[in-house]
Amino acid sequence: MLNTWVVAPTCLPLVRRRCHTCSSEHFRANGKFRVNAHHKLVDAWLLVLCMACGETAKLTILERMNVRSVPPELLDRLHANSSVLAAELLLDPAVRRRNRIALDWDGAWCLDTSGSDDLDGDVVDVAVRFAAPIPVRPVRLIAEGCGLSRAEAGRLLTEGRLVSAVRLSGKVSGDFTFTLKR
Secondary structure, X not given: OEEEEEEEEOOOOEEEOOOOOOXXXXXXXXXXXXXXXXXXXXXXXXXXXXXXXXXXXXXXXXXXXXXXXXXXXXXXXXXXXXXHHHHHHHHOHHHHXXXXXXXXXXXXXXXXXXXXXXXXOOEEEEEEEEOOOOOEOHHHHHHHHHOOOHHHHHHHHHHOOEEEOOOOOOOEOOOEEEEEEO
C-alpha cells in the first residue's frame, strides 16, 4: 500500500537579502504592499522588514506598468494587502530573480504523515507531495516521517535499503516516491 506524505508551508519563509542599515541577511514579509500611481503608470512593491533593525525594504512587483495592462483583481489584492498574494509572489521565481533574493524555509514548513499506519512493515512505499516548492533534504524527511535518526536513515541509504528514482542525498523541492526495506 502506498502511503502519502505532504510537505506544507506553515508560514511565509524569511527573505534572504542584505540590509543596507545593519548588514543583517534576514527579512520578514508581513503581506503589506505599497502601490504608487503616476498618471497612467503604476508601481507596486512588497514590503519586508529587517529581522535585526526593523528597517523596511521594498521588493519590486510592478514597475512603470500601464494601469490598463494590470488585471483589476491583482490591483484589488495589492490594495487589500493580501497575505496569500504575498506568498504567491515570494514563490514566483521571476520576482525572486528580479529582486535578487532567496528564501529561507527553516522552521516554515511541516511534514504531514497522517494516514501512514503501516510504516512497520518489511517494505514501505511512500509518495511525498509538496504543497509549495520547499527545498528539503529527502533523508531528513524520511527520518522524521519514519521516526528514525538522520544517521540511521543515511545508513539505510548507503546499504541500499532506501531506494528512490530521485537522488536522496541532495535537496529536492518536488514530488518523489521512495521505498524503505527493513
